[in-house]
Amino acid sequence: MRDYHDFLQKKLVDESTLQARIESLGEELSRDYKDKSLHLICILRGGVMFLTDLMRNINIPHSIDFMAISSYGVGARQSTGQVRLTMDLRDDIQARDVVLVEDIVDSGHTLASVLELLSLRKPASLKVCALLDKAERREVDVPIDYCGFTIPNEFVFGYGLDIDEYYRGLPFIGVVNPELYQPED
Ligand code: IMP
Numbered sequence: 736m737r738d739y740h741d742f743l744q745k746k747l748v749d750e751s752t753l754q755a756r757i758e759s760l761g762e763e764l765s766r767d768y769k770d771k772s773l774h775l776i777c778i779l780r781g782g783v784m785f786l787t788d789l790m791r792n793i794n795i796p797h798s799i800d801f802m803a804i805s806s807y808g809v810g811a812r813q814s815t816g817q818v819r820l821t822m823d824l825r826d827d828i829q830a831r832d833v834v835l836v837e838d839i840v841d842s843g844h845t846l847a848s849v850l851e852l853l854s855l856r857k858p859a860s861l862k863v864c865a866l867l868d869k870a871e872r873r874e875v876d877v878p879i880d881y882c883g884f885t886i887p888n889e890f891v892f893g894y895g896l897d898i899d900e901y902y903r904g905l906p907f908i909g910v911v912n913p914e915l916y917q918p919e920d
Pocket residue numbers: 781811812813814838839840841842843844845846869889890891892896897
């Protein structure tokens with residue numbers, strides 16, 4: 736596999752900017768959920784870096800769980816609106832105060848489907864915390880209660896986000912050089 740520098744057009748959000756924003760999101764969540772039982776649900780795999788840094792910045796007791804989904808019959812970028820649960824949560828969420836932790840909201844289809852699925856399980860509350868919002872690409876209206884950064888319509892990678900499953904561990908968000916990599920649609 737090639738070095739990430741080959742794909743990097745520019746850094747979009749550097750490490751210290753990311754960490755500073757996550758620190759304030761953590762403070763916000765700690766305030767808003769002070770008297771509740773905060774339950775964070777991370778959507779694998781993209782949300783994993785964000786989840787762990789967010790947890791370090793939340794100063795109230797909270798629990799976590801994971802789920803994995805995949806889009807039906809489409810490439811890495813486009814989603815049709817149909818998602819399939821490939822790994823379910825371990826715990827029941829009924830009567831819990833759930834915050835869904837997502838890497839990026841693009842068309843919004845993935846998030847809309849996950850919200851629909853989870854709300855059937857009757858949580859006490861259900862909110863969304865997304866690190867990145869590619870607002871220009873939105874096709875369905877979805878609520879983002881806690882948003883890290885609104886970003887332009889460019890394919891990004893790093894900090895949980897992959898190029899063909901690589902580079903998720905980078906501590907910053909980079910823009911892919913479109914001459915070297917085109918996500919399959
Ligand atoms: P949506 O259903 O169109 O909102 O797509 C959301 C999913 O598409 C995310 O959870 C990511 O897995 C993927 N995605 C969208 N944009 C990007 C990107 O710029 N880089 C990497 N993955 C992306």
